[in-house]
Amino acid sequence: MSSAPVANISIAGLLRSMKSRGYTKPGAINELIDNAIDANATKIDVRFNTETNELIIADDGDGMTKAIADKMYCIHNDKEASSKIGLYGIGKCAAEGLLSDVKSVTTTITKHANDRLWEVNADWLHSIAANEWTPRAAGASADIGAPLWDKEAINKVHGTVVRIPMQPNNMHSIIESMDTILPEIAYAFQECNDVIITVTVNGIVLSMKTEDALGWNDPALSDKQRLSTSLEVFVKDGEPTRVYHREGGVFKRFNPNPTTSTGKPIDVLQAALLDDRKEAIDSGYSLNTSLALRVVYNPKWNPPPITGEDGTRPEFIRGNVSWRRGKRHIARIPQDVPISGDHERRRILGSVRSSIDYDYRSDALIKTEGDKSRITKENIDPVLLHTVRTIIRKWSAAYYTEHVKEAEIANNQAHVPVPRDILHWFKDKWSSDAAWRETIKSEVERAKGVQIAH
Ligand SMILES: Nc1ncnc2c1ncn2[C@@H]1O[C@H](COP(=O)(O)OP(=O)(O)OP(=O)(O)O)[C@@H](O)[C@H]1O
Numbered sequence: 001m002s003s004a005p006v007a008n009i010s011i012a013g014l015l016r017s018m019k020s021r022g023y024t025k026p027g028a029i030n031e032l033i034d035n036a037i038d039a040n041a042t043k044i045d046v047r048f049n050t051e052t053n054e055l056i057i058a059d060d061g062d063g064m065t066k067a068i069a070d071k072m073y074c075i076h077n078d079k080e081a082s083s084k085i086g087l088y089g090i091g092k093c094a095a096e097g098l099l100s101d102v103k104s105v106t107t108t109i110t111k112h113a114n115d116r117l118w119e120v121n122a123d124w125l126h127s128i129a130a131n132e133w134t135p136r137a138a139g140a141s142a143d144i145g146a147p148l149w150d151k152e153a154i155n156k157v158h159g160t161v162v163r164i165p166m167q168p169n170n171m172h173s174i175i176e177s178m179d180t181i182l183p184e185i186a187y188a189f190q191e192c193n194d195v196i197i198t199v200t201v202n203g204i205v206l207s208m209k210t211e212d213a214l215g216w217n218d219p220a221l222s223d224k225q226r227l228s229t230s231l232e233v234f235v236k237d238g239e240p241t242r243v244y245h246r247e248g249g250v251f252k253r254f255n256p257n258p259t260t261s262t263g264k265p266i267d268v269l270q271a272a273l274l275d276d277r278k279e280a281i282d283s284g285y286s287l288n289t290s291l292a293l294r295v296v297y298n299p300k301w302n303p304p305p306i307t308g309e310d311g312t313r314p315e316f317i318r319g320n321v322s323w324r325r326g327k328r329h330i331a332r333i334p335q336d337v338p339i340s341g342d343h344e345r346r347r348i349l350g351s352v353r354s355s356i357d358y359d360y361r362s363d364a365l366i367k368t369e370g371d372k373s374r375i376t377k378e379n380i381d382p383v384l385l386h387t388v389r390t391i392i393r394k395w396s397a398a399y400y401t402e403h404v405k406e407a408e409i410a411n412n413q414a415h416v417p418v419p420r421d422i423l424h425w426f427k428d429k430w431s432s433d434a435a436w437r438e439t440i441k442s443e444v445e446r447a448k449g450v451q452i453a454h
């Protein structure tokens with residue numbers, strides 16, 4: 001962490017904003033798992049206890065020294081982007097606030113190797129009532145946490161145990177929706193192969209099927225069936241966002257809405273790409289975010305064969321655009337690929353998945369949103385989505401050309417559409433949601449430099 005400000009924030013405001021944004025319980029649990037992974041945990045237990053109405057999240061990670069534990073609940077919006085998942089310093093605060101329903105005292109007990117045990121209690125009821133964020137008893141002595149630590153720690157040498165007392169109805173609703181929560185956790189951490197994440201309810205281990213939704217690691221695929229390309233998002237105040245993607249070694253600008261001089265739209269598949277990245281930098285554009293786009297073609301996802309004119313054929317096939325930071329899948333946007341056209345083309349269209357992988361240079365696209373676990377249809381830059389969509393189209397068209405029928409490409413019939421309503425929704429939301437982004441921004445601004453009273 002860089003020199004992070006010790007900050008104070010309106011917890012009520014933050015939670016309200018997040019809840020209204022659809023911040024979910026699986027999202028909150030994933031935030032706490034993120035933190036354990038960032039601390040190099042190899043084992044993470046998520047334990048629900050319906051008798052005590054407690055959620056315990058224990059890890060065998062590095063643990064925290066007193067200095068780190070003291071700053072655990074501080075916003076650090078100046079943190080250097082790194083290979084870690086955590087970036088903003090609000091994950092723990094938001095997750096515990098949501099899971100405790102701001103009605104209980106959450107406890108974190110942590111131990112760094114060769115250091116003592118530290119306990120930090122966060123009194124959410126007090127904080128919400130006072131509309132302030134004041135972690136209580138920060139850095140209390142080792143003896144206080146010992147019983148809980150002795151009972152719950154995975155590794156007695158170093159690690160962290162977080163205890164979240166929950167409202168019974170809150171706990172029960174989580175248990176009842178476990179069928180949807182487990183896949184969310186499994187999906188998010190499907191590529192974190194070096195960590196064992198175990199979810200238990202009253203000691204019973206729930207099986208969590210991790211899946212490679214993109215199919216990137218399917219050993220049956222050849223390199224030809226996997227495409228990876230880089231995207232760079234450049235911004236300049238008052239100017240439209242520019243998105244470049246790599247084509248044959250150079251970054252070319254994707255033109256989201258190409259038109260002829262008469263204003264007539266040009267099909268994006270035919271539009272020439274601009275190689276003006278250098279010019280953009282020279283004229284004051286700066287790199288905002290860099291991403292990697294991965295597209296997979298896997299014939300095994302093909303729709304079932306059609307048995308004849310009256311045979312059943314699916315109307316849509318479920319595809320995924322998956323947003324990631326490193327190995328952490330942050331959000332998945334399902335896209336229903338309409339099944340239309342001839343059999344061969346259906347086979348191609350139904351067999352493409354794609355993912356967007358955040359590179360860490362800058363997270364500015366989502367920074368003002370304040371909640372990385374909910375990168376959703378609403379808060380992804382529409383220009384970027386449009387780019388992704390077009391690259392998928394181009395790529396599937398290229399595949400189609402190479403492997404299926406050149407003639408059809410000439411008629412521009414091969415495509416993988418993202419449902420049009422998503423794009424429209426993006427555009428509307430993006431332009432109308434500035435107020436929300438401003439709220440979070442001003443919260444963070446206000447938080448800077450305010451010392452927590454001990
Ligand atoms: N399980 C843990 N093990 C070790 N350190 C932890 C753990 N949980 C939290 N921390 C410490 O507390 C800090 C705050 O966590 P928090 O989740 O609020 O922020 P973050 O992970 O840095 O960023 P983000 O808001 O993106 O999650 C972390 O930066 C880390 O130093």
Ligand SMILES: [Mg+2]
Pocket residue numbers: 031034035085086087090091092
């Ligand atoms: Mg975090």
